[in-house]
Amino acid sequence: MSINSITGAIGRMLAAMRKFVTERVKIAGRWITRLVAVPATPVMPNAGVAAEAKADLSAKTDNTHAAIRRVGGKLVQGHGLTADDLEGITPQMLRWLRVLDKPALCRVLCADEQQLRAHLRSIALIKGVCRYEAETITAMEATKRKAAVPEGRKTLREVLAEKGIHP
Structure with a gap:
């Protein structure tokens, strides 16, 4: 073995380690981002005089978008909903927001009013x-219900009902 072949082998090993370590750091970074990254509820700007100039229809849609963002923010954070939170939300909107997972809720919260309006009307969908x-x-x-309770397993309510205990 010559010194050149040993040096070449060490160089190839270091290059492979760099790639290996870089890939593992990227994977760990994505994992940490998924665990930690939850955006704060967006703050709606105060429209002031411009809000008075809008028509009733646009004011209603603005209230709807604000209500969707308010409820979506509470659901992302895992907080309970109050009657005040549900003001301006239709039952179908609430069902839709509850069925979305956290990444989808974050996309809804980050979408602007035009994107959200287009999505609600099925004109241009928000990806994901x-x-x-x-x-x-x-x-x-x-699908969510099916995934929540695996087949063959009973819920706590069913087990308590079998034992004669009614919550």
Whole structure:
């Protein structure tokens, strides 16, 4: 073995280690980002005089978008909803927001009013967010329910009911 072949082998090993370490650091970074990254609820700017100039229809849609952002922010953070939070939210909107996972809720919160309006009307969908249609929401609820309780396992409510204890 010559010194050149040994030096070459050490160089190839160091190059491979650099790539290996870089890949592992990127994977760890993505994992930590998924665990930690939850955006704060966006603050709606005070429109002031411009809000008075808007028509009733646009004011209603603004209230709807603000309500969606308010409820979506509470759901992302895992907080309970109060009656005040649900003001301006239709039952279908609430079902739709509850069926979304955290990344999809974050996309809804980060979308501007035009993107959100287009998504709600199924004109231009927000990537990674399920459609705002009754059939899609029902299908997503069924999928979520199916994933929540594996087959063969009973819920706590069912076990308590079998033992004669009613919560």
